[in-house]
Amino acid sequence: MDAGADRPKPMAATDAVGEVVATVRRLVGEGGCAWHAAQTHETLVPFLIEETFEFIDALERELPADEVRGELGDVLYQVLFHAAIAERDGESYDLDTVARALNEKLIARHPHVFGDRGYMSVEELNAEWERLKEDAAGEQRGSRAPLDGVPAGMPTLARAAKVVERLKRAGLVDPAAAERSAVDPLSVAIGPQEAAIAEVGIGDAMLALVIRANAAGVDPDRALRLASDRLAARVTAD
Template sequence: MTTPAEEPSDPIAALQRTVRALVFPGGCAWHAEQSHESLTRYLVEETAEFIDAVERELPVEEVRSELGDVLYQVLFHAAIAERDGEGYDLASVAESLNEKLIARHPHVFGDRGPMTAAELNAEWERLKEDAAGEDRGSRSPLDGIPASMPALARAAKVVDRLRRAGLINPSAAERSHEDPLAAVIGPDEQRLAEFGIGDAMLALVTRANAAGVDPDRALRLAVDRLAARALHTGD
C-alpha cells in the first residue's frame, strides 16, 4: 500500500484538502465563521482583480496568482456546502458542470457537426429550455440576467441578448448619421472605437455629475425602458 507521500501528485486534490482543513471543525476560526453570503464580496473582489491583471497585461505569474484566488473562492464555497450538509460538494459541482458542458456542446461531443456562431446561440437557448423542461420558445431573451449585476455589465448583457433575439439592431444605430460615434466604429478600428466610446461614456458621467444625476441609476432605468420596448415589440 502506498503512503500519501507516495501517491501521484494532484495539485487540485491537494488544494482541496487544504481548503477543507481550513473550513472544517478544528481548522481556522475565521474560515469557520464564513458563509456563502459573507464571502460574496470576496468573490467579486477577486474576480475584479483577475480581470484587472488581464487588462493591464501583468506578468503571467501575477495573472496566474489572481486566477488562483478566484479558484480559492470556488473551493471555499464548495467546502462550506459540504461542511454544512447542503447537499453538494466540489465533486458534485464538477460532475454536474461536466455533464452540462457536454450536453450543451453537441457539435463537439455529439454528432451535430460544425455550427456557426449564430446557430450555436440558437442551439444554446433551445438546450437551456430542454434542460429546464420548458416549451420551445417559452423563455424570455432576458431570462437569467441577474438584477444585481453592475449597471454597465447588465446593460451590455441585455443589449447582447436582445440583439441575438433579433429584437434590436445595434449595427443600424452605429451607422446612423445622428450617432456621433459612428465615425469611429468600423471593422478595422476596434481600438479607436473603444477609445471613442470610452471618452463619450466618461463625458456622460461628467455631465451627470454636473446635473446631480446618479449615472448608475440613469443607466439602469434606461435599460429597463429598452427591454420593455423591445419585448413589447416582439410580442
C-alpha cells in the same frame, strides 16, 4: 453509433488540485481556522467580486503570467471555499457534485463537439444553446424570453451590455442600423459611424457622461439601469 460513446470520462483531480481542496477543507472544517469557520456564502460575496475583478485587472493590464496565475488562483480559492462551506453545512452539494454537474452540462451543451451534430457556426450555436437551455429546464421550445437568465444583480454596465446583446440576438434591436430618427429612443445605440470609434474614444465619451451626470446631480449607475429597463420593456412589449 451512440453519440455518448465518444464522450470523455470524468477525470480524477490532479495531485495539486486535490492538495488545495484538502487545504481549504481543513481551514473551513472543525479545528481549522476561526475566520474560515465563521464565513458563509453571503459573507464571501464581496471577496468573490473583488477577486474576480483583480483577475480581470491583471488581464487588462497585461501583467506577467505568474501574476495572472496568482489572481486566477484566488478566484479558484473562492470556488473551493464555497464548495467547502456547502459540504461543512450539509448542503446538497460539494466540489465533486459541482464539478460533475458542470462536466455533464458542458457536454450536453456542446453536441457539435461531443455528439454527432457536426460543425456549427457561432450564430447557429447561439440559437442551439437557447434550445438546449429550454430542454434542460423542461420548457417548451421558443418559450424563453430574450432576457431570461440575465442576472438582475450584475454590475450595471455589464448588464446593459448583456441586455443589448440578448435583444440583438433576438432580432429586437439592431445596433448597426444605418438610419435612426432623432426622436427614436433607440438612437442612443451605436450606429455605423460610432462603430468605427476606437476603444479610447468610447471610454472618453462614457467618462464625459459620468462627469455630466455628476454636474446634474444624477446617479449614472441608476440612470443606466433605468435606461436598460426601459429599452427591454419597449422592445419586448407584446
